[in-house]
Amino acid sequence: MNHYYDENPEVESDELLFTYSYDNHDLELITDSGVFSKGKIDFGSDLLVTTFLKAYPPGPTKKIIDVGCGYGPIGLMIAKVSPHHEVTMVDINQRALSLSRKNKKRNRIDNAEIIESNGLSQVEDNTYDFVLTNPPIRAGKQVVHSILEDAFNKLKQGGALYVVIQKKQGMPSAKKKMQETFDNVEVLEKSKGYYILRSVKG
Numbered sequence: 001m002n003h004y005y006d007e008n009p010e011v012e013s014d015e016l017l018f019t020y021s022y023d024n025h026d027l028e029l030i031t032d033s034g035v036f037s038k039g040k041i042d043f044g045s046d047l048l049v050t051t052f053l054k055a056y057p058p059g060p061t062k063k064i065i066d067v068g069c070g071y072g073p074i075g076l077m078i079a080k081v082s083p084h085h086e087v088t089m090v091d092i093n094q095r096a097l098s099l100s101r102k103n104k105k106r107n108r109i110d111n112a113e114i115i116e117s118n119g120l121s122q123v124e125d126n127t128y129d130f131v132l133t134n135p136p137i138r139a140g141k142q143v144v145h146s147i148l149e150d151a152f153n154k155l156k157q158g159g160a161l162y163v164v165i166q167k168k169q170g171m172p173s174a175k176k177k178m179q180e181t182f183d184n185v186e187v188l189e190k191s192k193g194y195y196i197l198r199s200v201k202g
Contacts, residue, residue, distance in 0.1 A: 015030055018031065018040060022049060027073065028106055028107060030099055030102055030103055032095055043194060045074050045164065047164055051189045052130075053077075058081065062130060063085070063127060063128045063130075064088070065128050066133070067151070068091055070099075075089035075100075076089075084111070087111060087113070088115065088128075089112055089114045092119075119143065120153075125154065128159055129158075132162045134164045145174070148181060152181050155201045160198055161182070162196065162197070163178070165194070166194050174197065182199035184202070186198055
């Protein structure tokens with residue numbers, strides 16, 4: 001059984017191209033079997049992108065990390081809309097990383113770095129302004145909660161963690177973990193059972 005959070009999905013490759021649009025920005029994205037949400041942007045990721053970019057329209061340079069980037073829709077769209085930001089994208093899935101790199105090149109995005117990392121384990125920098133994640137729910141609560149905890153250590157003072165999560169797939173426990181870790185959490189947006197949670201490092 002292969003999952004999108006496996007390091008090397010063995011499912012046969014079957015690439016598909018689609019266009020993801022936000023405002024007047026378009027990304028051509030190659031997706032494949034063995035990665036999350038093949039063939040279209042998933043509702044949660046789109047809600048996270050939209051909520052974040054409304055809160056932080058292009059402005060001063062920020063350092064942003066997209067944890068569990070998959071084939072890259074969240075990190076690459078933010079990098080494209082805000083080309084002065086520095087975006088780091090991490091995933092453990094080799095096929096997802098390969099697709100992210102192809103998609104970065106295809107869309108001529110220069111301000112995104114893509115690295116292999118299990119959660120935030122390979123990320124040394126602890127001066128990020130924002131950590132964004134559509135966490136790998138099916139990898140289990142322990143994996144998801146470790147991402148939420150590790151995010152605190154990678155953010156600078158005043159930095160914020162943004163999480164999209166479905167109510168029926170662990171939102172209450174993730175919200176509780178964020179409250180425990182950051183001493184604050186708020187619901188920024190909710191739609192179709194998806195919640196955007198934000199915690200700020202005080």
